[in-house]
Amino acid sequence: MKPPPFGYAAPCTLEETLGLLAELGHDAKVLAGGQSLIPLLSMRLTAPHTLVDINRIPGLGGISITPKGSVVVGALVRHAELLADESAHSANPLLRRATSQVAHPAIRNRGTTCGSVAHADPSGEMTAILAITGGSVRVASAGGGQRDVSATDFFLGPLESSLRPDELAVSVRFGAPAARTGSAFLELARRRGDYAMCGAAVTVTLDEDGAVSDVRAAYLSVGPVPEVHDLSAAVTGQPYASADWVAAGALAASLVDPEGDLHASADYRRRLVAVLTERALAQAAADAVARTQEAASCL
C-alpha cells in the first residue's frame, strides 16, 4: 500500500500557505499530523493533486487559556501535548479524559487535536468534546481573514466539515465549563486505543442546593455528527446523590439513532448509550461536587 503521486509544498509562513490553498482550491489537501490522511492516501481512498504540509509554519503551536476559561489549541499541537498540558487540564478536565482515549502514544505523538476536529470523524473523541463544550474552530483564508465557526455549524456529516478548500483551521477553542459543573468521559472499545464502539462525554450542573439543574451529553460513533443532547428533563431538581441516572440513560437512548456496522449493531450501540450515560452522569455529578468545593476553598 503506497500513496499515489502528489505534488508537495511545505510553506514556512501562514500567508504563503493561505495563498497556496486559495490558488489550488480543490486540488490541495492540508497535511497536519498525517495520522488520518496518510492511511487514506495509502489505501488510495483520496488522491489530492498537492499536499500542503503545515508542519513548518511557526506560530501554529501553543495552548492558551482565555480569561473566561476556554482552552485554545493551535493547529500544530499534537494530541500528546494537550494530554500533558496542566493548565488545559485544570481549565477543563474533560480534555485530558478524552485525549487519553485517542489512539495510542505513537499516534498521539504525531496527530493533532485540530486535525482530529478538521477530519470531522464522528468516531473521534475530540469532535464530541468540541460539541459538548460549545466550542468553535478558528478558520483563516487568504481573502477572508479569520472567522470563528461554532461546532454546530462546523460538522456537516461523517468526515465532512464546513471548511472550504481555501481555508485552514488555525486553532480550535474548547468552551469553559459553567459554574458548579462536573464532567466525565467514558467509552467502550474492543481494545484500548481503538476507535470506540460508543463513547459518551457528559456534563452535570448542580444548583446552589446540590440539586441537578442541567445535564448534557454528546456521543461518539453514534450519529453522523456529534450532537449534544439535553437530558435535564429526566433528572432536574433531584438531589445529585439520589438522582435517577438510569432514567437519564433511557432518555438518551430514546434520543439517539445509531447505525449498525461491523463493530457493533445499532441495538447494541443504543444499549451502550444508556449504560455509558448512566455511569458517566454519576461520575460527572461527583466531579461537580468536587469542583464546587474546590472553587469555594479558593475564595
Added chain:
Amino acid sequence: MSLIEEQFTVSLSVNGTTRPVTVPARRLLSDAIRHDLELTGTHVGCEHGVCGACTVLLDGAPVRSCLMFAVQAEGHAITTVEGLADANGRLHPVQEAFRDCHGLQCGFCTPGFLTTIAAALEEYEPGADVSDEEAREIVGGNLCRCTGYQNIVKAVGRAQEIRTERAGRADGDAATSAGR
C-alpha cells in the same frame, strides 16, 4: 500530474549518522529507512498505522514511520532498532529483556515493540516499579501474531530491572572511581 515525479533531496539523520536521500514526496519514511538507507531492521506490516511494526523514535518519541513522509523528517533525529544497542554493541536493556523472557518468536513485530518500550521506559527512573497494568498500556498499540503477549509484558518489567541493575553498577563505578 506529470509522468516523472519531482524528486526531493533530504538529509536523514538516523542513529546519529546523517545521509542524503533523493526521493519523491510520497516516499514513506519507513520505505526510505528500509530501501534508501538499507536499514531493514524497521519492519513494515500494515502500512496504515495499526500494527506498530514500523515504529521508530523521532527526537526520542515513538512514531509510526509508515505515517510520515521522508521529506518531513529533515531536521529530526531518528532512532531505529539498529540504534538501540550502545556504541560497544551492548544490547539495550529492552533487547536483553526480550532475550531473557523469550519475548519474540518470528521477530516480525519485535523492532516496533523494542523502540516503543525503550521510549516508554525513559519516563521511569531506574528503580521505579513498572506494574503489569502499565506494561500492558505501553505495548497496547503494537500487534504480535506469535507470542500471545505474556512474555512481552514480562519483558517490560525485566527491562526495567536491567535498567535498575545497570544504573546501580554505574553508581558503584562512579563511587569507586571517586574513592580512588
